[in-house]
Amino acid sequence: MAITRRELITGIAKAGVPAAVAVTVGSEVLKAETIPVPSAAVGLLYDATICIGCKACVAACAEANDTPPDTRGDALHQAPSDLNDLTRNVIKLYKAEDGSEFSFAKRQCMHCLDPACAAGCPFQALHKDPESGIVNWSANECIGCRYCTITCPYHIPRFQWVGFNPRVTKCELCSHRLAQGLKPGCTSVCPTGAVIFGPRPVLLLEAKRRIENSPGRYYENRVYGETDNGGTQALYLSHVPFEKLGLPELGPESVPAKTLRWQRRFYQYFALPAVLYAGLVQVIRKNLKGHEADAHEREKETGLRAQL
Ligand code: SF4
Ligand code: SF4
Numbered sequence: 001m002a003i004t005r006r007e008l009i010t011g012i013a014k015a016g017v018p019a020a021v022a023v024t025v026g027s028e029v030l031k032a033e034t035i036p037v038p039s040a041a042v043g044l045l046y047d048a049t050i051c052i053g054c055k056a057c058v059a060a061c062a063e064a065n066d067t068p069p070d071t072r073g074d075a076l077h078q079a080p081s082d083l084n085d086l087t088r089n090v091i092k093l094y095k096a097e098d099g100s101e102f103s104f105a106k107r108q109c110m111h112c113l114d115p116a117c118a119a120g121c122p123f124q125a126l127h128k129d130p131e132s133g134i135v136n137w138s139a140n141e142c143i144g145c146r147y148c149t150i151t152c153p154y155h156i157p158r159f160q161w162v163g164f165n166p167r168v169t170k171c172e173l174c175s176h177r178l179a180q181g182l183k184p185g186c187t188s189v190c191p192t193g194a195v196i197f198g199p200r201p202v203l204l205l206e207a208k209r210r211i212e213n214s215p216g217r218y219y220e221n222r223v224y225g226e227t228d229n230g231g232t233q234a235l236y237l238s239h240v241p242f243e244k245l246g247l248p249e250l251g252p253e254s255v256p257a258k259t260l261r262w263q264r265r266f267y268q269y270f271a272l273p274a275v276l277y278a279g280l281v282q283v284i285r286k287n288l289k290g291h292e293a294d295a296h297e298r299e300k301e302t303g304l305r306a307q308l
């Protein structure tokens, strides 16, 4: 029998560690989950070299998602300094210490092809649409464990810390607007075209066209998200290292794929003590039977002596 990571985690959450261990030990090996590539993947392309930091996209995002303006840091303006429970999209500023370079950085969910938030969620409250590839959150399945906030390598999902029924806040690519034939809020207002929406393959071609047309303009002539972290549906172009925009260098293997490798090793070694323990139980049982048989014999002997 083979089980998936999700079945294992759900087993732990629902039935407790011993039950999950029993299932794991009984299974051949944790089978790899094959993540289907979305058939009609859509996404965003953000080009930091033409973003002017106007934050029109931040206000448009709040309006499109019907969230109250986040004026907690600045009572007069919609100027959140980071993603938070009211903010799905933020514009940050990177500035070198010596002032030699700077860049704006748009941050929202990357809609990873293999999303770590969904892999880490024990109840599938975060799930990737098999067609569009949009990673959505469902309030009905969420139990508020906050695993998704820990597993996401981009530190995107944010949780409400107030209220009886707290919510996860993250960009869901304005699915509700797409369903009405509209573009995402952020892409519909950007005055420079720094963020655009479209099918992922088309966005990738556009990014490569820009790189080819402007030699030396883009960092490493590379599109972040083409292969990084297994590929993402939000793609980035930049003139400064991607890490300065808050995009870590994760390599081509997705975070869930990496952790699965470690999980395999962990359970391999986790299984060994369990097998030894099972062997020990058998030895103890055998010895107990031997002792019982001896005692029975001794009783019989004692009884015989008493009768003599
Ligand atoms: S960026 Fe984070 S929240 Fe968004 S899909 Fe990837 S893992 Fe999930
Ligand atoms: S796609 Fe929608 S939810 Fe996501 S950042 Fe843009 S406006 Fe906000």
Ligand code: SF4
Binding pocket: 050, 051, 052, 053, 054, 055, 056, 057, 058, 091, 104, 106, 189, 190, 191, 192, 193, 194, 195
């Ligand atoms: S609206 Fe466009 S130019 Fe203005 S901050 Fe957002 S991405 Fe940058």
